[in-house]
Ligand code: FES
């Protein structure tokens with residue numbers, strides 16, 4: 001737009017930034033070590049916190065002696081539940097769900113401990129080294145109450161109760177029902193089913209949880225810098241708990257080193273560090289070491305699903321039933337509750353399929369482990385694993401190709417909006433289009449003939465498909481977590497042009513790697529008519545907008561983007577009004593783009609800077625009434641939200657000697673609506689799939705029957721490294737959604753599809769041996785055992 | 800008991816008295832010198848986020864004590880390019896979207912620098928092998944591999 005040629009309407013209407021692979025605004029600072037994560041804050045002479053954590057799974061605390069620790073060099077204070085009792089109110093993860101018991105959240109364990117790793121006491125010292133030295137001097141006596149480790153044991157009669165007041169270890173129970181499952185199942189031509197399990201995972205962001213609280217003497221105020229993706233929720237909860245108004249409690253999520261859900265709940269340590277800052281009137285720092293992070297951050301998945309699907313003779317799924325036990329750990333988390341993960345499994349189990357009748361029952365069971373919480377995909381990696389396994393089992397039983405059986409059951413384009421049997425409504429999304437695109441890109445037919453050749457040579461080669469749908473960017477009609485009272489359905493954008501002409505767009509979302517500073521600026525630049533590089537996006541700061549929550553549930557592009565578009569519209573009208581004075585033109589003849597207001601068809605233009613000057617600094621040019629502040633705030637609520645969908649196809653080869661699974665091909669065809677930045681979208685898919693690969697093949701938090709964590713280091717908890725992750729091909733079926741901007745959420749999908757696709761591929765590879773896959777991760781050891789059992793069985797038969 | 804150590808970090812000389820023998824190199828860089836670009840992801844030598852170059856070789860700064868580097872020359876991520884002028888590898892990370900949250904990135908860059916200097920990296924498998932001691936939870940590695948590949952190509956173009 002540098003030429004002097006008069007602007008034409010077409011130039012203005014063509015979006016320049018949305019859809020373009022724009023390099024990220026965040027990168028220069030993050031690539032040069034100039035980013036600022038919570039642990040990088042350098043407040044004046046901060047004190048350091050260290051936590052003494054429970055070594056017991058379930059025990060009464062009978063004595064704590066902190067005298068020796070208090071006398072240790074550099075120690076300023078030692079806090080226990082007793083010493084802080086007057087400093088806060090417990091935070092309750094409330095929900096309107098029936099059959100739900102909300103366990104209160106306390107900064108330090110009071111009376112008893114319920115998992116190994118729960119914080120019992122906190123040492124505050126002048127350095128982290130000295131604080132950790134003093135931990136060893138604290139004496140605690142425990143009276144064991146009996147560990148509850150396996151969820152099947154937790155629900156048995158006589159199992160020790162974690163929360164006496166609940167009267168049971170079942171913290172939440174729900175049932176979804178539609179139609180007459182029993183009779184449909186009876187009428188089915190084939191029934192397939194089994195017991196499926198996905199073990200406990202750690203979201204494992206590379207940055208451990210980290211908090212720095214900065215005390216401001218002048219105002220007796222505190223700012224909490226937190227590695228959180230929900231700074232707004234944290235602000236509101238701590239404000240209430242500590243009885244501190246929002247203007248004296250600011251919560252900022254600066255650069256955050258990944259979350260994937262593990263930093264998406266309120267943590268006891270966040271409350272404690274604020275309590276300590278207020279008591280001591282000092283700034284403090286705490287960063288978890290890796291062991292603390294794995295053993296006290298929210299964990300994931302951990303469900304056992306007994307499921308059965310019935311098909312008619314044509315391969316149409318007609319009935320589905322499931323009983324789910326979710327191992328939710330010792331507490332319900334704030335704000336999502338312990339229902340979030342397991343309830344989501346039953347509400348998404350029918351997936352993108354038209355299954356007539358359904359019954360899904362779920363129990364969330366307390367065990368002596370850290371609470372489960374959100375993890376990329378939430379519930380749907382498990383529901384998709386189960387449903388997609390059942391689809392393949394049905395296909396096998398009926399002799400139908402796995403691709404074909406899905407095509408017969410997916411909701412078709414003309415059938416949207418479609419309400420699935422669990423009650424979720426899918427809006428128009430490319431379900432079948434994704435299936436076809438994935439099959440074409442993967443070369444499905446060729447893969448099958450490769451497989452036939454491989455089998456002739458005795459090689460174990462398999463192909464797996466997984467289709468799924470998810471709800472993203474959900475508005476106020478649906479609570480992100482069942483029955484939760486917090487408003488997760490709206491998002492605010494506040495866009496301002498200041499007296500220098502600079503543009504600042506503030507949001508309540510909180511990026512932790514998704515590049516929202518870039519994508520939201522792309523939207524603002526297009527919709528305001530600004531230059532991309534002139535837009536500064538502020539996010540993750542509770543002081544910037546009156547109410548915010550954060551980034552979770554694949555909401556930020558849809559809600560933040562929608563809010564931005566509305567706010568831009570309002571602000572752009574203001575700009576035009578001013579420009580019409582300055583340019584002496586009719587407002588309708590003015591267009592705004594490239595940081596200027598221009599009279600269409602002429603070369604008359606004013607820059608944002610000139611406009612700002614006229615409005616704010618200049619007392620003569622504009623009539624008083626026309627000096628409207630150049631800012632606009634809009635809170636957007638998409639009401640229902642929108643669907644996102646994908647099909648993943650994986651081809652794997654299992655090495656019969658080492659039992660290692662090699663992924664030879666990986667294809668994702670996904671519909672995330674209008675794409676804001678293709679670089680970022682592909683990056684999200686790659687990362688999500690890599691996490692799904694981890695869940696499918698390697699990752700497992702192992703607790704023994706005494707509730708001790710056996711895989712608390714990165715040596716024992718194995719996440720994929722570069723050699724284990726294949727190259728992925730990602731294709732986009734870009735069907736615009738019905739929400740503002742046509743966007744759909746897409747941050748989580750990769751992790752939803754990958755475990756199922758890989759499980760199906762392994763099952764397909766091992767099918768000549770008669771092996772089924774019903775548990776993830778499929779580690780080499782598990783595959784070895786299954787192969788050994790299969791050998792024994794076939795020997796038994798041939799005898 | 801504490802010692803005085805002298806180091807050159809990113810070309811600048813530091814004489815630091817009172818260094819405790821147990822102080823980790825990672826903590827020395829971050830807390831004593833204020834160079835917080837070096838990140839700490841595990842403190843047990845697995846994640847690679849803390850990787851720096853000591854006398855030209857990549858090391859995990861969480862597995863070394865500060866006093867061990869007395870008299871050494873250290874390069875951290877702050878010693879590569881600047882935001883205005885990224886170095887070749889940094890620029891390729893940006894070009895190929897090789898970072899998301901940026902937490903593993905300093906370690907990836909320092910390992911990448913080491914690989915580019917020492918190995919031919921003939922295939923992408925070589926790059927992946929070379930990165931196997933650096934964990935990233937965000938990117939799925941694909942774009943990191945692409946960035947290093949492209950930096951390798953640019954370096955060999957320059958060299959020829
Ligand atoms: S922090 Fe040094 S290897 Fe992880």
Ligand code: FES
Pocket residue numbers: 206257258513897898899900901902903904934935936937938
């Ligand atoms: S970019 Fe987040 S861990 Fe690598």
